[in-house]
Amino acid sequence: MPQKVILRAAGARASVLALDLGATTIKGALVHRGALVAHERVATPGLEGASAVLDAAVRCLERLRVRAERTRICVDAIGIASCGMIDPVEGVVVDSTETMRGWRGTRLRAEVERRMGLRVAVENDGRAAALAEARLGAGAQGAKICVMLTLGTGVGGGVAINGTVISGAGSLAGALGHLDVSGAISGRAPRCACGRRGCLEAYLSAFACRRDLRAEPKEVFAAARRGVAAESAWVQRGATALGAACAHIAHVLNPDVIAIGGGIAAGWPQLSPTAAAAFHKNALPRTVATTRLVRSRLGADASLLGAALCATPWRGGPTSARSRP
Ligand SMILES: [Zn+2]
Structure with a gap:
């Protein structure tokens, strides 16, 4: 990937x-x-509380700053793409799951600014990935609306319009993992981490994979390639859920492109035929004809690139993160 150029x-x-x-x-x-x-x-000491996580983050930043100074590079700013629900304007963690104990309420931007003495921009990791994908990846060739779905431990995402990612009234825009797709799939809807049933995340995420098959997604996709029945059925059901979720997204936004990223996107060749069929079946014909489903082009670095973009002035307009003097 020629990241310098992009x-x-x-x-x-x-x-x-x-x-x-x-x-x-x-x-x-x-x-x-x-x-x-x-x-x-x-490593993230997620179960040790917010101050331990902040210490680890600052340690990582300090190491990078030392390496910058060694090569006489002057660092201007810091960009952070974080898990949890992030308010990019206030720079605060609005909410978080139990995998990050005490993360809720952390004044992420203020704390890192104080300890590093540099301007900091923060964003949710899914939205940061969407920002990068829109400007540098699948949406870079003139897409006005680019939606990103990140299929990882959970399912996140973001919506970028004209190269700017939207965060919403309560910093929750892009919580695409909680679209209800149960109507497209037969059988009792599985429970999601959010407490409801039938969310995309409950069908196609590393969390769902471990719960349903006691295995990592990589192993499940490999077994499905060999034709093992239970694993193949899980992948096909997940792909149907993905296609149905894309139909919901297309009905709201009719984006130029929906990019599928995160670790599970490595299984895109196996997911895409069934996802495309479910998209076709559940979406209105005009949206099927105009919204493309593609694999993310930035891979595992999408959130990191998005974090860098959040901290960087952009000629196309501001990012969702407030740029401060
Ligand atoms: Zn949910």
Whole structure:
């Protein structure tokens, strides 16, 4: 992936530190002149409380800053794509699951700004990935509306309109994992982490995979390729759920493109025929003809690139993160 070229094309000129703060791993990168020039990674102490997570995040950022200084790169800002429900304007974690104990209420931007002495922009990881996908990936060729679905432990996502990701009235825009797709699938709807039944996340996520088959998605997709019945059925049901969710998205937004990312998107060749068929069956013909379903082009770095974009002034307009003097 020629990231230097694509980030430059998006107008990225500043040097920034980018963090993808997930429930299991914190990934960081130094972004200089549009290229990811150094990487760091630390484990997320998600069950040890917010201050332990902040310590780990700052440790990762400090290591990157030391590496920047060694090569005489002056860092201008920090961008953080974090798990949990994030208010990008206030820079606060509005809500979070139990995988990140005490994360709710954390003043993420203020704390990192205080400890690092640099301007910080924060965004939800799914929305950051959508921002990157819209500007640098599947939406980069003139898509006005680009929707991203990230199929990971849970299912997140984001909606980007004209290269700007929307966060919504309560910072919840892009919670696409909780679209109810049970109407497209026979049998009793499985329960979701949110407490309701029939959400996309309850059918097609690493969480659902572990619960249903006591295995990781990678193993399940491999078994399905060998034709093992239970695994094949799980993949096909998940693909149907995905296609039905895309139909809901298309009916609301009729986006140019819906990009499928996250770890489970590695199984896209197996998912895509059934997902496309379910999309076709559940969506109005005009939306099927105009909304494309594609695999994410940025892969595992989408949130990290999105974090870098959040911290970088953009000639196309502001990101959802407030740019402060
Ligand atoms: Zn749900």
